[in-house]
Amino acid sequence: MILHIKYMVSLCCKTLVQAILDEYDIPYKSIELGEIELKSAISDEKRAELKRALLKSGHELMDDRKAVMIEKIKGAVISMIREPNEELILKVKHSDYLSKKLDYDYTYMANLFSEVTGVTIEHFIIAHKIERVKELLLYDELNLTQIAESLNYSSVSHLSSQFKKVTGLTPTFYKQLKNKKRTILEDVGKI
Structure with a gap:
């Protein structure tokens, strides 16, 4: 049986959901981003408990296709x-x-x-790519050419122009800022 979980977008989310499943003794085969494969079907009562626990943790059990x-x-x-x-x-x-x-x-x-x-999906992809660029700039382990290559940009100038369009700053200027503002992963791509 497969359950779909809303707002499960990071490794931390997976760990939190795993703890909830363990707490409620719900056996599972695997946990992926947004999806849990249970070993067997669960009762309506267990499902309701799981739904409440997930809501408390900021996640949501989804039924809508x-x-x-x-x-x-x-x-x-x-x-x-x-x-x-x-x-x-x-x-x-x-x-x-x-x-x-x-x-x-x-x-x-x-x-x-x-x-x-x-x-659009494309806008969502761009927003996430820019957040990833910000993260990689913070780590300061890769140069801009390596970042562009790792995120499948055609060139550094393409990355830079897209970064400036989204943030209003050049990647170099952003890297020099003291208080770098990043967006929470769950909020990336929202208007």
Whole structure:
């Protein structure tokens, strides 16, 4: 049995959800971003307990098919940016990557995403890429060329112009700021 969890977008979220499952003695096979695979079906009473516990932790058990699809898209985008793999290194288009990963037509996903969130998938991807650039600039382990390459930008100038368009600052100026403002991962891409 698979359950879908809203706002489960980081390793910390996975750890928190795992603790909740353990606390309520709900056996599971795996926990992924936005998704839990249970070993067996649970009673309505257990499901209600889990739903309440997840809400207290800032997560939500989802039943709506559209909401589940939106969370799958968000999870795939976040994974694509935060955990790049060989497909991205080969410069696969975002639309192709998402279609293959989620096994849905990209046009369907893009229309649904825009309809439900009010933001395009591409805008959501850009917002997350810029947040990742900010994070990598904070770590100061990679130079701008390496960051551009790791996030599949065609060039440093493309990264810089997109960064400036979104933040109003150049990456170099941002890096020099003392109080760097980052957005909470769950809020990235919201208007």
